[in-house]
Amino acid sequence: MGLLEAIILSVIAASTPLLLAAAGELVTERAGVLNLGIEGMMIMGAACGFAGAHFTGSVIIGAVCGILAGGFMAALFAALTLGLAVNQVAAGLALTIFGIGLSGLIGAGFVGERIETAPHLHLPLLTDIPFVGRIAFGQDGFVYMSLALVIGIWWFLYRTRAGLILRAVGDNHVSAHALGYPVLRIRGLAVLFGGACAGLGGAYLPLAYTPFFISGMTAGRGWIALALVVFASWRPTRVVIGAYLFGAVTILQLHAQALSLPIPSQFMSSLPYLATVVVLIAISRRRGLAGSAAPASLGLVFVPDR
Numbered sequence: 001m002g003l004l005e006a007i008i009l010s011v012i013a014a015s016t017p018l019l020l021a022a023a024g025e026l027v028t029e030r031a032g033v034l035n036l037g038i039e040g041m042m043i044m045g046a047a048c049g050f051a052g053a054h055f056t057g058s059v060i061i062g063a064v065c066g067i068l069a070g071g072f073m074a075a076l077f078a079a080l081t082l083g084l085a086v087n088q089v090a091a092g093l094a095l096t097i098f099g100i101g102l103s104g105l106i107g108a109g110f111v112g113e114r115i116e117t118a119p120h121l122h123l124p125l126l127t128d129i130p131f132v133g134r135i136a137f138g139q140d141g142f143v144y145m146s147l148a149l150v151i152g153i154w155w156f157l158y159r160t161r162a163g164l165i166l167r168a169v170g171d172n173h174v175s176a177h178a179l180g181y182p183v184l185r186i187r188g189l190a191v192l193f194g195g196a197c198a199g200l201g202g203a204y205l206p207l208a209y210t211p212f213f214i215s216g217m218t219a220g221r222g223w224i225a226l227a228l229v230v231f232a233s234w235r236p237t238r239v240v241i242g243a244y245l246f247g248a249v250t251i252l253q254l255h256a257q258a259l260s261l262p263i264p265s266q267f268m269s270s271l272p273y274l275a276t277v278v279v280l281i282a283i284s285r286r287r288g289l290a291g292s293a294a295p296a297s298l299g300l301v302f303v304p305d306r
Contacts (some may be wrong), residue, residue, distance in 0.1 A: 005131050007251060011207055012135070012143060015247025017042070017201040017218075019146045021037065021225035022232070022239050023153055024197025029229055031190035032170035036092025037077050039222025041195050042202030044069040047103035049203025050110055050213040059118045062207050063142075063200060064134020070199015071192055075101055078191040082184050096222070104215040111214060118142060118208040140203045147240070149197070154236040166190060198222065220273060227276040230283060242279075249275045 022039055028035050045066035053062025077095050080086040118140040121127065126137040157163040166186055169176045173183045201221070206213045224246055232238035253271045 005134065007255065008135055010251045010254075011138065011244060013105055014248075014250045015244045016143050016146050017204045017209070018225050018228060018246055019203065019240060020142070020149065020201035021198045021222060022228040023146070023149050023203075023236065024194035024245055025225055026229050026234060026236060026239055027143070027153060027157075027166070027197075028190045029196035030170045030234060031166050031187045032173055033081065033187050034088050034092065035077060035190055035191060035194055036089055036226065037073060037095030037099065037222075038092075038194075038198045038225055039218060039220065040096035041070040041073040041198035042099075042101075042218045042222045042225075043103040043216065044073050044099045044106075045199030045202030045203075046205045046213060046217055047107040047110075048199075050113075050115065050124075050206040051106060053115045054110060054113060057116070059116070059207050063203050065198045066207070067196045068199070070197070070202065072195075073199070074192045074195020075100035077195070078188045078229045082188055082191070090300055096122070100216065103272070106255045107215060110212075112212070114211045117211045140208045142208050144199075145200075150236050150240055157236065167206075189266025198225070201225070201277040224273070224276055227280055231279050233283075246275060 022043055025035060025038055048069035049062040049066030050064030051062075051191055052060055056062070073095060077091055080091040081088045095265060120138050120140050122143075123137045127133045129137075155163075157167060165176070166183055168179075169183050169186050173187075175185075177183045202218055205217055210217070228242040228246065231242045249271050
């Protein structure tokens, strides 16, 4: 029971940055913008989040710094793609490369330094319940924030007029513009929101997952978050399932290596990314790329549903 509890806790911790980044990207793509710069935004959030917490000793300030860093990168992306009409794919890839390089420069002086990570919730009696207590009532604030974020996004998209307008902009921006809605402004706000979420997801890594910063510590999580949005069919509730599924794959391969199973460690380390490719291929084959319409500027398979 103790081992199972430890595995579940590790899966939740590994899944949280994926969930935060994917939730923000879902809103961005529902507005009709494809942002391939999530990886760069996450690593910038990690570097700036660690720097903020290191200088102030506050995890909250570190998280705010991560959000601002992700928002800054998203503002650059929005200025290029929405303001100057630069190709979204090219701008996103360039932003990822820029973010990786800039984060390495920012974090160079912090390599080897340690900080106090985010405290875990402790509720008398509830947290002490065997097995369930630590899983449900003993997580750090980022975990509960990620789940609340998904609930809030679901409510916003399907229970508010603003959410309906955002989905309309993503489904058919020409019609939305004809109705008088400010398409560029709506998409710009969606991009900023997605960047802020990606920055927070990146900041989670040094502020809660590990107490230090190293260059490239996101390790492709931004790309996995992109795949999660497609895996979830642009539905907030499915993003949670996908994030915890990919988090489980990441943790299980670590436990398999610890058990010295006769499987090459390189293959085990590639499992999360292999699972990403397999899921995307399965989704593409199942839908046959027919009878679906993606948000206007994405060119992806999209089925509007809850």
